[in-house]
Amino acid sequence: MPDFLRWELNAAKSGMPLPAGEFIWSPAAHFLFRKCPRAWFFRRYLAQGGWKESAADPSAHAYLLKYLDHTDSWMSSAAEESLTQALLEIMPFSGPARTDALTEAFQTKVSAHLIRARNELADSSYLTDPKLTSFSELHNATGEYESPAELLGMIQYRFKEFFRLWENSILPQTIAEVDPLAWRLPPEYHQFPIGGIQVSVRPWMYAVYRRTIAAWTVRFTFSDPLAASAYPDGDDEEYGLPERVFAAWCARKYPDFEVEIHKIFISPDGMVSRIEVPLTVSPDFVLASADEMIRTANLPGGLKSELFPRLEDSSKCSGCRFKELCETEPVPPEDETIDGDAENA
Numbered sequence: 001m002p003d004f005l006r007w008e009l010n011a012a013k014s015g016m017p018l019p020a021g022e023f024i025w026s027p028a029a030h031f032l033f034r035k036c037p038r039a040w041f042f043r044r045y046l047a048q049g050g051w052k053e054s055a056a057d058p059s060a061h062a063y064l065l066k067y068l069d070h071t072d073s074w075m076s077s078a079a080e081e082s083l084t085q086a087l088l089e090i091m092p093f094s095g096p097a098r099t100d101a102l103t104e105a106f107q108t109k110v111s112a113h114l115i116r117a118r119n120e121l122a123d124s125s126y127l128t129d130p131k132l133t134s135f136s137e138l139h140n141a142t143g144e145y146e147s148p149a150e151l152l153g154m155i156q157y158r159f160k161e162f163f164r165l166w167e168n169s170i171l172p173q174t175i176a177e178v179d180p181l182a183w184r185l186p187p188e189y190h191q192f193p194i195g196g197i198q199v200s201v202r203p204w205m206y207a208v209y210r211r212t213i214a215a216w217t218v219r220f221t222f223s224d225p226l227a228a229s230a231y232p233d234g235d236d237e238e239y240g241l242p243e244r245v246f247a248a249w250c251a252r253k254y255p256d257f258e259v260e261i262h263k264i265f266i267s268p269d270g271m272v273s274r275i276e277v278p279l280t281v282s283p284d285f286v287l288a289s290a291d292e293m294i295r296t297a298n299l300p301g302g303l304k305s306e307l308f309p310r311l312e313d314s315s316k317c318s319g320c321r322f323k324e325l326c327e328t329e330p331v332p333p334e335d336e337t338i339d340g341d342a343e344n345a
């Protein structure tokens with residue numbers, strides 16, 4: 001989602017109501033708001049304007065933290081971007097040569113990401129100048145790694161292992177065999193309405209052929225991707241929410257086409273690939289989620305940190321990129337919270 005959203009800027013002004021029709025909902029915003037409205041406020045509001053030289057400290061800090069990435073998600077993005085670039089690069093190839101060309105180009109693109117990450121980590125410039133931050137920053141302030149070199153070494157090792165598994169799998173051949181003209185690349189953000197709410201669709205790498213939309217994701221994870229908790233009830237609308245939103249967008253753009261999501265998981269235990277056919281997200285779900293956010297965004301007097309309490313159970317804060325900021329920003333007085341308990345929001 002782009003940074004410079006007019007509605008966010010308007011809504012962040014003290015006392016300004018959210019302009020009708022300018023709210024944009026996304027699965028990421030839904031999950032963040034549900035997990036912690038305070039973190040949602042930091043990301044969606046406090047970070048606004050943080051890119052300016054004149055930005056106040058909390059805003060610049062929130063903006064910086066917003067773009068720091070965790071290792072798994074950085075690796076996942078680097079893999080997806082690299083695969084996309086590789087597919088574009090091998091467009092002129094046909095026949096069996098495409099498979100080898102795909103793997104070679106994929107490896108080259110991942111290497112380029114690693115080289116850039118090494119430079120960015122070495123000088124840490126992004127830690128002092130928020131304008132330099134990008135979607136490719138690495139979160140190296142967790143204390144988990146003693147040095148940027150150690151972090152990078154771990155990433156290199158995991159990518160090396162990934163390519164060993166990739167080359168021994170059917171994946172390169174399957175992807176290379178998709179008609180080059182069927183791919184819709186590079187991936188882009190899209191917006192479309194569901195029940196009158198504007199919804200943002202994350203960029204998907206996908207191909208359209210034989211009345212099918214085949215989208216691909218690559219996810220590095222340190223947990224077991226097939227653990228029972230990763231696959232709750234089929235009725236749980238939150239499960240695969242980004243895929244469900246993508247399916248809803250496809251249903252408008254390609255009516256009567258079937259959507260299939262090819263998920264590639266890479267955990268320390270190996271690589272798993274599976275195909276899922278997502279249901280479309282229901283308008284009721286989007287409306288209920290959006291309504292809560294809109295009501296919060298329109299609180300009289302504008303939004304400020306002291307309206308949002310910290311989570312009562314701090315064990316739920318692990319992995320929150322805003323932890324540092326959260327400790328220094330004001331909290332509500334004991335008897336004042338918005339809409340009850342943050343954990344239930």
Ligand code: SF4
Binds near residue numbers: 035039311316317321
């Ligand atoms: S550290 Fe915890 S309470 Fe603070 S913003 Fe993050 S999740 Fe919310």
